[in-house]
Amino acid sequence: MTNTDRERHRERETAFYLFTQQRLPACKPVLTPAWVITIFLFTGFIFIPVGLVTLRASRSVVEIVERYDTECVPEPFRIDKVSYVQDDSIPKNCSLSLKVRKYMKAPIYIYYQLDNYYQNHRRYVKSRSDRQLLHGWKYHATSSCQPVEFNNNQPIVPCGLIAWSLFNDTFTFIRERAELKVNRKNIAWKSDRDHKFGKTVYPFNFQNGTLIGGGKLNPRIPLSDQEDLIVWMRTSALPSFRKLYGRIEEDLDADDVVVVHLMNNYNTYGFGGKKKLVLSTSSWLGGKNDFLGLACVFVGSSSVILAIVFMLLHLKSRRPYGDPSYLPWNRKSFSG
């Protein structure tokens, strides 16, 4: 054993000794007024700028929201929208015209928004099979997909309620008679496309039963390329949600009018859900979200206010910190 070894050994022993005797060196911060005020002010000085920057980013986002679920049902059918939407013989074409108020820089994201749609219902969330999505119908243990598991004793790919209820409204955008180029690629997470949905898995026996849910899938395209499905399969957290439909890769100028031709296929009338079409630009922060900025400013300013209140109170009834006269046995009211 060399000298340094021995020393190290001794060191370790003393460290262990200190540990067992509960005397390890420790930092013992005390909330002195200086610290308190510093911490509050510091919080304030962090949060107010952050909030303002966030707010600015959110304000820079331009967003157009258009509800179309009622407008897109022709007047005579509005009494019974459900039968309208379920009737295959009636064409579901519909046109909307959106006015662009502010310059929108590409990419402009197209979302569809559904309200009152419980994609987070436990029955719904559970009703999928990740293994089947990856491995195809070779994978049999799909009991989790109930009640959409088999049809005519044939497995369904993709199985489960989520896939079965796939959203199937379609949108085309026309500005000044020219169709806007809508990029519908790369709307899903890359990892989903690459690793979660099989490249060799093709839809099979899908929407073939008596009960037709939502959209159909092209059986010749592998699941990994069915990006609408992939987006849809990421169930939303709340009953009101937006999902990405595509991107417009051209700038829209203020006062442009965009005409949307849509196929109003999806049945939200049964449960009274709204359907909205959303066009939105995005900032570095994402979509339009004033709340985060406001909350930051609020927290920041309340912490500054706290600091000021504390400072004033402390100055008014100043308690010298570490003054033994405040020890209970030195106070008059103390009774032993």
Added chain:
Amino acid sequence: MARGRIRARLRRGHLYTFSCLRPSATEEGPHSIEGPGYSRIVHCNQPLMHKRRPLKYRSNYISTTKYNFATFLPKALYEQFHRVANLYFLGAAIVSVSPLSPFSAVSMIAPLAFVVGLSMAKEALEDWRRFMQDMKVNTRKVKVHKEEGLFGNKQWQQVQVGDVVKVEKDQFFPADLLLLSSSYEDGICYVETMNLDGETNLKVKRALEVTLPFDEDEAFKNFTGIIKCEDPNPNLYTFIGNFEYDHQVYALDPSQILLRDSKLRNTAFIYGIVIFTGHDSKVMQNATKSPSKRSRIERKMDYIIYVLFSVLLVISLVSSVGFAVRTKFYMPDWWYLQPQNTDDYYNPKKPVVSGVAHLVTALMLYGYLIPISLYVSIEVVKVLQASFINQDIQMYDEETGNPAQARTSNLNEELGQVDTILSDKTGTLTCNQMDFLKCSIAGTAYGVRPSEVELAAAQQMAIDLEDQDAERSTLPRQKGKQQEIELETVVTSKDEKDLKSPIKGFSFEDSRIMKGNWWKEPNVDVIMLSFRILAICHTAVPELNEETGSYTYEAESPDEGAFLVAAREFGFEFFKRTQSSVFIRERYSASGQPIDREFKLLNMLEFTSKRKRMTVIVRDEDGQILLLCKGADSIIFDRLSKNGRLYLEDTTRHLNEYGEAGLRTLALAYRKLEESEYSAWNNEFQKAKTSIGADRETMLEKVAEMMERDLILVGATAVEDKLQKGVPQCIDKLAQAGLKIWVLTGDKMETAINIGYSCSLLRQGMKQICITAISSDAKEVVKENILMQITNASQMIKLEKDPHAAFALIIEGKTLAYVLEDDMKQQFLGLAVDCASVICCRVSPKQKALVTRLVKEGTGKTTLAIGDGANDVGMIQEADIGVGISGVEGMQAVMASDFSVAQFRFLERLLVVHGHWCYKRIAQMVCYFFYKNIAFGLTLFYFEAFTGFSGQSVYDDWYMLLFNVVLTSLPVISLGVFEQDVSSEVCLQFPALYQQGPRNLFFDWYRILGWMGNGLYSSLIIFFLNIIIFYDQAFCAGGQTADMAALGTAMFTCIIWALNCQIALTMSHFTWIQHLLIWGSIVTWYLFLLVYGMVSPTISGNAYQILVEALAPAPIYWSATLLVTVACNLPYMAHISFQRCFHPLDHHIIQEIKYYRKDVEDDRMWCRERSKARQKTKIGFTARVDAKIRQLRGKLQRKQTSLETLSPITPSQCS
């Protein structure tokens, strides 16, 4: 052996007047033994007879274990599922196998199995230790008669009723025995019953005359006999039975019975017949089942669990009703759920069934409100805390090599809440050793060595006076530093001095009378006489130490031993005792040569607690008859003659001083007798002695009384009862910490009171309230009388105006028996609580337990019982916390205890440091736990409202599983194990800090609800901020919106941050361990996400690559985390900083002093605060010193006002 014979003969001689008269068997006939309760028949020396019913009695095997191999599993499981929470989790685990479960079954069963398994393993280990201890006792060896007069060794567990056993010196009796004969001719033997009743003096047992011949092995060849006696019962002091031998029936009484666990002393061997074995023996009958104790915090925790259960039930009901309503009215419209195709769990046509099924789901989903990991964490924390207690080097006793030991870890935090300490005396407070310290002879006080109390008082006075000087002269106080001597240092220096005086029992120092110098003093005659009284008036036997050539003494009480040692040191060496004479070697005679003198013993009137005096009548070598007497001062003073009061005034003064100094005193007196007077009295005395009948004792007393009068006072002695090391300081500190101390002792009242004095539980000027029972046959009368005494005393206390007045309650076991009855105990308790100290003497083990129970249940406060002997077992088990003193022979107390320490003084550190810490740690930890689980659990509930109450969780199963197990548990454990509000030194220096525990400042409902409110607030902030930030907008530049996985993960990140920052705010002590665990937990979360995101998506599902691809690149994720974390902790932060600023607690200020290093810069202030940091106490060393100072100051003030020269002294106070 030879010495024993002499002693035996001595005992039989005419000298022993009171205690040693043998009641002959003919005096009272055999007991009439019949009827229920007296069915036991023992065939002596025929153990085979006891192999069959109905004579088959219990074996001598004892077991104190809770379980055995067969019962362990069911019993331990029952214990475990006795806990409500465990039962709930059991239910949850069972249901988790069904599809109702919102989680996978493993995530429910694994934690439960872990918790229960851990607890059961602990139980098993503890029981195994008990079992090993039992085995040690059961396999002890004893000599048993085999056959044909041959004895052989047998294990204790094989000893049977009817066996003849031979027990040798210093062995324990293996069972309850009937004494047949002993190595002494007259069949007496000495027994030490310390393990039974805590009394240290030896007791004499004597065999029946008829069995005396059986004192050899061979004699038992053909010995038979039949004992008919009472059935097993717990009464230690009674025994009724008959012994049939040789067609004669003899009555047996307790003096022939040797009890298990007592010890044979000073007797070479005895023979005895086994009557009661194993659990039938009296000591085992006295043993109470060791109860499983739970700490106050844990019991309160149950209530909190109930509250949380109610919350859980309410939100589950809300959920399931909501679910049923949704299912019935809305779900038929939700075509995407295929409502027409459902099973019963989601059937809109059967909403009630679905609702009920969903209730089960909801109960499990919100189960995070009930912290299952709380129990695991608490177990782990407590085990670690216990190991810190075990390893504390400052509670390690180097002499015996015993560390402190937390034998159960259940009660660590209870140590911080103790209100009353019930202490045994002998072996706990004292070492049962007396030191001769001072004496007063002929009105002159000798002995310069001060007692502890005097020393400390002097020092304290010096400091105070110096303070005042400084204040008056406003001079810089530079001298102060050196002169500030702590009580501790004073006392420890005293200890060092003790080491210098090697003579056991003698720490007297005075050159005036040491080494023969007393010859030069005036009143040589009186001095000589008083030394002779010390050397002659006793019952001890000298023993020559062959090695040193000096004599040691075997005395009945240690006082007597101390007197003899003192006399020896003064030059009056008692070296021989015969049947009728006492021999003394006087080293310093007139001639200068040692002279042996013989004093003929004429009569000896022994010491009893009733007489409180001892008298011998001797004839010296000149034929002069002398009566020498020593006794309690009041008794002696009443019996002085007119011309015997010469030194009365001075002696009284000295006695008061001694008493004040905490010493036990005796007065010495003598009387010269005329021959005629003596012989006349002696005739009377002999007549009384030989008289037969019940009033013999009274007659004897009366006659003795006639002689013990007209005494001449010569002086007084002061003996210091050697306390164990550090006991007064410890009691002082404990008193300063606001603890009440009761002493429960099996000893005599006088001894107990003296100990009270020497450990400062009593002091001069304290009003002593003695409650005694009048001797009357009618129980009603006695009780009425006692009740009156209690009421009077209570009245007296109420009317007392002086705030410094202190009262002491002293009560005897006999009285206690009445007082502890239901109709009186409340009054007694009321009185006792008002008294500063309570001393119960002559209490039986059962009474100790009863008193403990009375205090525990009557006051509702936490009690701690400390003791060292088997007689303390009951009390140790009954108290909320039992502490055993290890390092003494008997281990029973330790075995029954929850904690064991080697010495009483370690109790201070155990309570004030470890108790304080553990209490705060556990309290904070439990509060935090509830906070954490509420903050987490409620977010699940809020989310339900957005999912149609369907039971979907926003978090991945794995997050939930890890939440309690990995991500938030380690920081809590570090809080529970390492948190220190102040360092251990400060804890000891400021004992008043301890009161935070008994006042329960850290675990009252206010605080608990505050934490719960904080949890509620945090849950709201975490959930709604996240929801609003993430719900519909794109959360990153790629335009994607957040799905459930992203939202859940973001929310969970916020939870991890908020909770860990919260615990960091809660802590005040950060070693690298805390830093590692807290910040490590957060890092672990990210690491987990990373790893979890990398495993196959078939396992991680939507969490696949979530951190790398979705969340980490999104600035909104990070800013949301920051925002939520700060928003969660801001109110708490404001709360603690405002609280510290405007309502600081004790430890806050001390932390600040330490933080600003004021203690280093201004150590004068530090010292002053330390000396003030105590509860106003009326007992203990400091209180005593204070009282003395008050008294002296009063004197001083009177002097000053009369002189009016100096400005009045103001008491030194710092504002």
